[in-house]
Amino acid sequence: MPQRPAVDPFPNDPPETAVSPRDPVARVFARIEAARDDLVALAGDLVRFPTVNPPGENYRPCVEFIGERLARSGFEIDYVRALGEPGDTDAHPRVNVIARRDGRAPGRTVHFNGHVDVVEAGRGWTRDPFGGAVEDGRLYGRGACDMKGGLAAAIVAAEAIAAEGLDAAGALEVSGTVDEESGGFGGVGHLARNGWFDRGRVDHVIIPEPLDVDRVCLGHRGVWWAKLEMTGRIGHGSMPFLGVNAIRGMADFLALVETELVPRLAGRRTRMPCVPDGARHATLNLNSIHGGGVEQAEGLPAPVIADSCRLVLDRRYIVEEDFDTVRAEIVELLERVKRGRTGLDYRLDELMTFAPTMTEPDAPVVRTLDHYIHRVLGRPSRHVASPGTYDQKHIARFGGVVDCVAYGPGILDLAHQPDEYVEIDAMLASAKIMAAAALSLTGSLG
Numbered sequence: 001m002p003q004r005p006a007v008d009p010f011p012n013d014p015p016e017t018a019v020s021p022r023d024p025v026a027r028v029f030a031r032i033e034a035a036r037d038d039l040v041a042l043a044g045d046l047v048r049f050p051t052v053n054p055p056g057e058n059y060r061p062c063v064e065f066i067g068e069r070l071a072r073s074g075f076e077i078d079y080v081r082a083l084g085e086p087g088d089t090d091a092h093p094r095v096n097v098i099a100r101r102d103g104r105a106p107g108r109t110v111h112f113n114g115h116v117d118v119v120e121a122g123r124g125w126t127r128d129p130f131g132g133a134v135e136d137g138r139l140y141g142r143g144a145c146d147m148k149g150g151l152a153a154a155i156v157a158a159e160a161i162a163a164e165g166l167d168a169a170g171a172l173e174v175s176g177t178v179d180e181e182s183g184g185f186g187g188v189g190h191l192a193r194n195g196w197f198d199r200g201r202v203d204h205v206i207i208p209e210p211l212d213v214d215r216v217c218l219g220h221r222g223v224w225w226a227k228l229e230m231t232g233r234i235g236h237g238s239m240p241f242l243g244v245n246a247i248r249g250m251a252d253f254l255a256l257v258e259t260e261l262v263p264r265l266a267g268r269r270t271r272m273p274c275v276p277d278g279a280r281h282a283t284l285n286l287n288s289i290h291g292g293g294v295e296q297a298e299g300l301p302a303p304v305i306a307d308s309c310r311l312v313l314d315r316r317y318i319v320e321e322d323f324d325t326v327r328a329e330i331v332e333l334l335e336r337v338k339r340g341r342t343g344l345d346y347r348l349d350e351l352m353t354f355a356p357t358m359t360e361p362d363a364p365v366v367r368t369l370d371h372y373i374h375r376v377l378g379r380p381s382r383h384v385a386s387p388g389t390y391d392q393k394h395i396a397r398f399g400g401v402v403d404c405v406a407y408g409p410g411i412l413d414l415a416h417q418p419d420e421y422v423e424i425d426a427m428l429a430s431a432k433i434m435a436a437a438a439l440s441l442t443g444s445l446g
């Protein structure tokens with residue numbers, strides 16, 4: 001049997017008898033209402049750990065703070081260091097925390113996952129980015145919105161269920177993970193590859209990313225980052241006809257991209273509810289281009305024919321596309337360019353690929369969140385999908401858990417901005433919605 005909490009985390013709550021006649025959802029809502037100040041304090045405490053990534057500072061003390069807190073509510077705590085993953089060093093260890101509390105009977109497992117890393121503060125702040133100031137119903141700080149406010153709401157939701165003894169069935173898990181801002185390989189990616197998100201162990205996952213309190217994010221588009229190098233033949237710059245200029249080959253390729261590929265991608269509209277609307281199509285970004293030799297410090301040209309030109313591209317693809325086609329249509333353009341210029345060749349290297357992932361709108365986690373969003377906020381939920389990826393990719397690809405969404409407080413546009421904040425009312429509402437969804441999905445409502 002799981003340990004019961006040694007200390008009541010809600011000491012100011014009305015006595016049990018005053019609330020027990022009400023239904024379990026009403027009881028958990030009352031608990032969370034009473035924990036408002038505690039929720040704000042917790043979110044502020046999390047913001048005050050400057051868990052800046054890169055390089056990945058203060059991860060261990062932050063996740064230990066979460067683990068020690070949830071242990072007091074009877075959760076079993078595991079710390080998992082992502083040894084060997086990118087960025088993991090003794091100076092900056094990639095440490096994650098997973099807290100689990102089993103209910104009194106078998107049922108399904110609901111997992112709340114939040115990343116603890118934040119991007120650098122940057123310029124333009126009018127408040128201390130790691131101070132956690134509270135003003136006018138908002139909590140300010142780097143990560144307040146993305147996504148320590150959401151993580152704090154998930155923790156308080158889990159604690160309220162435990163404190164009310166409402167975990168009749170299944171299990172509840174909360175994880176604080178690292179490196180989401182840099183791809184998640186040392187965080188959810190590592191956990192998912194090592195069985196922590198296996199289907200059977202975990203059934204439903206809610207990631208409280210800042211999608212706004214009435215929106216459920218079903219998934220995200222896929223990504224393919226690739227490096228292209230065109231190669232030609234070097235020669236004297238005064239006699240370009242004696243060499244093969246790789247920059248001109250790249251120009252041919254870019255012309256085909258503009259005239260053929262980009263219009264074709266714009267014509268593909270996805271059924272994924274991506275926001276903003278421009279992301280409802282397949283897209284291609286040209287990230288960087290470098291051609292020819294390095295210019296001299298004095299500004300003199302490299303006196304040769306450019307025999308190399310490199311390009312990094314970022315192709316975002318939709319559920320209606322498959323990866324082989326995505327790659328093949330780039331290769332087809334490259335082959336045409338190559339045929340048109342004798343001596344020109346190319347090499348295409350993959351940098352990173354993640355398939356698009358989308359949970360269906362009628363999936364259990366979506367329908368349950370829809371129901372409680374309506375009950376708590378008095379308006380219907382909206383479904384969205386993200387233009388860029390987040391940790392859902394690892395859960396779907398390595399864990400095989402398909403009933404996964406992002407849902408949490410905070411306005412996405414504020415993420416990574418100066419004076420980032422989260423609305424306290426939104427944190428509180430999302431904590432209630434997550435708690436009620438967890439009760440329903442674990443089977444604890446009978």
Ligand SMILES: [Zn+2]
Nearest residue numbers: 146147180209
């Ligand atoms: Zn985030």
